[in-house]
Amino acid sequence: MANPTQSVAVALTDGSFVTLTIFSESDVDASLQLIDAAEAAENGEAPLQLMEGFSYEYQIEGNYRLQEVPKIVTPSRANISSGRITPNIYVGSLILDVLDKDTSVNKGSITIEVRSIKTSYRQDYRFMLEDITEKCTDLLMQYTSPVSQHFTVDFNRDPQTLYQRFAFVKSLIESSDFKEAVHRIVSSPVTSWAEKEEEGDIRRARRINNATMRQFITSSSRLELPATHPLHCRLASVPAKLRIRSKHETVDTPENRFIKHALTSFTQFCTEIRIQFSEDSRAYQEVVHLEEVLENFLSHSVLKDVSPPVSLNLNSPVLQRKEGYREVLRAWLMFDMAAKLIWKGGDDVYSAGKRDVATLYEYWLFFTLLDTFKELFKVEPSTLEKLIKPTADGLGLQLKAGKFIPFQGIFDAGGRKLRVQFSYNRTFRGDQPYPSGGSWTKAMRPDYTLSIWPEGIKRNDAEEQELITHVHFDAKYKVSHLTEIIGDNNLDLSKEKEEQRKGNYKREDLLKMHAYRDAIRRTGGAYILYPGSQLFNKSGFHEIIPGLGAFPVSPSRDKNGISELKAFISEIINQILNRASQKEQLSYRTYNIHKDGPSDILQESIPERYGNERTPPPNDVHVLVGYFKDANHLNWINQQQLYNARIDSDRGSLHLGPSEAGARYLLLHTKAQLTTGEIWRIKENGPRVFSKEAMIKRNYPNPSQHFYLVYEIEKVSAIEFENMKWDIRLLKKHNKGRGSALPFAVSLTELMKAKV
Structure with missing residues (x-):
């Protein structure tokens, strides 16, 4: 099978074109693709698409070369117009500058899309960003500080921050729920009956009422009645025309005026933010595409007949209850908040045109696990105080990879009260002597840690008395199948060592879980969370912990694996509540053995x-x-x-x-x-x-x-x-x-x- 090859024309600044040819070093067809321009525009991507983890060779014609990008684009030493592209784990838009070979003057650029090896990454990316936006705006709606009422969007600020805000708003508008809501509205809009008055020939009059009778007497434009007319003896003349009122059905209702106002507000936001980006950037293309979507909504015949609102009646039962209308109302309320939200951690996800779906998965799991633990332990941690804080230019989401965020609560099970702490990016130091908490060797930092100890005992005391239990979770979006974690039971270990020497550490994630469980003191278990379908759980002795394994948690509404993870954590709770468990006995014995320092030395012969x-x-x-x-x-x-x-x-x-x-x-x-x-x-x-x-x-x-x-x-x-x-x-x-x-x-x- 021939390796895939694609050639594209690159537009230069002087109006001419130069051909760039890319050769895949793999024979996998999906590793190198040239997709339709319409599909690329819809997804905010470039038509020429590579795939992460693969390697490519390139050749650009004429007296040109590509700008070197450290660890990604490496020109050849033999011919500077050719070289290799190795995206590694990078995913997103890769903008390559075209330079003059001799003078190194910039002559143009080309955007190449690096796709994720996971075929569902587009849907996953949209869903997770939408879900994070929904959870954040829910938090913002609960935020009661008066300072939150004074923020406005400054479109002259850092374009990267503006793109982060746009990403939140975009996830609202491009969601399937929002699109379906607008479709419901234009398909079955709320209507009302309105009276319309128009002048018509007197012969069209059907009903005679008091207003009509007054027109017979007072109207100025009149017709003489013939002498033979039956009414001539009473009226010498009658009006030529009458103003007749009739009722008709209209879509120009307060609720539909609000819908048009909401869509117009979204469009204006896109228009104002678009001018901050350069036309060759991914952000600009995404804003243009979203504007087109909104313009299509506004151009519908139903909304064309709707006038601008005089006031917004947000308490309308139709807006709050009717399908379609309530979803747009919620999106409009969320839009105002989302446009004010600052998320520095978003730079890790989509800074400089990249789409780091793996990091986004880590952030999404944070919210998912936080909701899960709040539900299971029936505690309400001080979420708003820790996650949403006012900053100089908006409300800041304090979620960023590497930043420690703890949440605590008390779980009352009736027979025993437990202190529960859910931590994101907690570091277990490696320089603490036993019996303090931490790692036995070097510092370690799992993505998420669930720590449980008896209420009424300080955390440090619980560590030293072996009363605390840590359970660690690590997000692994790039893992698709269970065999990528645990390997094959028939694996030849000598071949595995050969693969390791080549840099292919297929079981690195599993070994990392072993490291967490064995190196971090008082660890009950360490588990991988990945978007797959197979569950893997190994327990020690006869109880659920100690153990290690992997749980499939996928970014979707249904069958996402959360129920299985909840059931597992419930088992952990029940084991810790069990005062007669083997783990309880083991922790007591461990504390009792080590509390008095070094043991006696006995090397005499005694019965075995x-x-x-x-x-x-x-x-x-x-x-x-x-x-x-x-x-x-x-x-x-x-x-x-x-x-x-x-x-x-x-x-x-x-x-x-x-x-x-x-x-x-x-x-x-x-x-x-x-x-x-x-x-x-x-x-x-x-x-x-x-x-x-x-x-x-x-x-x-x-x-x-x-x-x-x-x-x-x-x-x-x-x-x-x-x-x-x-x-x-x-x-x-x-x-x-x-x-x-x-x-x-x-x-x-x-x-x-x-x-x-």
């Missing part, structure tokens, strides 16, 4: 297994240090495989605490015995209470107490304790003299430090 299970950490294994009275008592212990301790309130009884009750080993010693190797394993059943009678049945020598606490024991079989002895004087709880007979428990770590 306890019964059929793994031996717990030695700090969690307790050893009961018990006393036997004499040889008879020791013989009874050996025969019965029982160990007894007094449980009365007298001296020498056992103080039963968690360590004593849960002890796993028993170390025996007797009077004046300071070093012992008499170690037993306590069976898992734990201690029981035996009566004096029960002890007599088991041949216990001389029982003196009514009740005893009895442990079932067995000889230790583990070779790790073989031939070991311990000096009980080195144990902190050991008492001298008569107190040495008191049973007590120590950790296995402490016991091993007393090893002889």
